[in-house]
Amino acid sequence: xxxxxxxxxxxxxxxxxxxxxxxxxxxxxxxxxxxxxxxxxxxxxxxxxxxxxxxxxxxxxxxxxxxxxxxxxxxxxxxxxxxxxxxxxxxxxxxxxxxxxxxxxxxxxxxxxxxxxxxxxxxxxxxxxxxxxxxxxxxxxxxxxxxxxxxxxxxxxxxxxxxxxxxxxxxxxxxxxxxxxxxxxxxxxxxxxxxxxxxxxxxxxxxxxxxxxxxxxxxxxxxxxxxx
Ligand SMILES: [Mg+2]
Numbered sequence: 001x002x003x004x005x006x007x008x009x010x011x012x013x014x015x016x017x018x019x020x021x022x023x024x025x026x027x028x029x030x031x032x033x034x035x036x037x038x039x040x041x042x043x044x045x046x047x048x049x050x051x052x053x054x055x056x057x058x059x060x061x062x063x064x065x066x067x068x069x070x071x072x073x074x075x076x077x078x079x080x081x082x083x084x085x086x087x088x089x090x091x092x093x094x095x096x097x098x099x100x101x102x103x104x105x106x107x108x109x110x111x112x113x114x115x116x117x118x119x120x121x122x123x124x125x126x127x128x129x130x131x132x133x134x135x136x137x138x139x140x141x142x143x144x145x146x147x148x149x150x151x152x153x154x155x156x157x158x159x160x161x162x163x164x165x166x167x168x169x170x171x172x173x174x175x176x177x178x179x180x181x182x183x184x185x186x187x188x189x190x191x192x193x194x195x196x197x198x199x200x201x202x203x204x205x206x207x208x209x210x211x212x213x214x215x216x217x218x219x220x221x222x223x224x225x226x227x228x
Pocket of ligand 1 (some may be wrong): 010011012013014079153178
């Protein structure tokens with residue numbers, strides 16, 4: 001058994017395959033937008049959705065609106081296309097938002113020995129929607145979202161808030177996340193031990209200046225790290 005007292009997790013692309021979710025929902029929305037009269041190809045609509053995500057952030061709430069406006073359509077045509085996109089997005093979301101393989105069973109085992117928490121930059125409402133849809137809403141002692149500190153990782157405040165809830169030394173906490181700059185650097189700066197969820201990262205190699213203490217290729221490899 002390890003000396004860890006608690007494990008903290010990033011949510012998107014660490015517990016949930018968020019990138020696939022965003023790709024599949026964008027495809028579904030693009031298809032319905034074109035079918036409802038957006039004058040471009042599905043591929044172009046898909047590209048425009050991701051351009052908005054890149055410009056305004058992946059959590060931006062008016063993406064489809066921003067895609068439609070430049071076409072200069074009348075109000076009813078625009079609304080029809082926007083609502084079709086929103087409904088297609090939601091339908092796909094309910095259908096496909098799931099954790100990575102073995103996440104739930106691994107968390108259940110870990111929870112018998114360790115405190116478990118989430119530190120996510122997602123808004124509170126979206127974080128809970130994603131946890132409930134993926135069946136993970138009961139597996140954590142606490143969930144810290146962007147609404148709790150109004151700062152995003154690697155800012156120290158979400159990490160400090162998590163430590164205050166755990167009441168244990170940072171060195172006895174393992175932080176697991178896919179993003180080297182936000183999760184790993186932020187947790188390291190707060191004195192935690194870090195584990196890079198390599199499977200959720202689009203990077204193939206480690207960052208020269210950010211070296212996690214551990215890295216995992218699949219979620220259940222965590223059990224080896226904590227010597228379960
Ligand atoms: Mg992430």
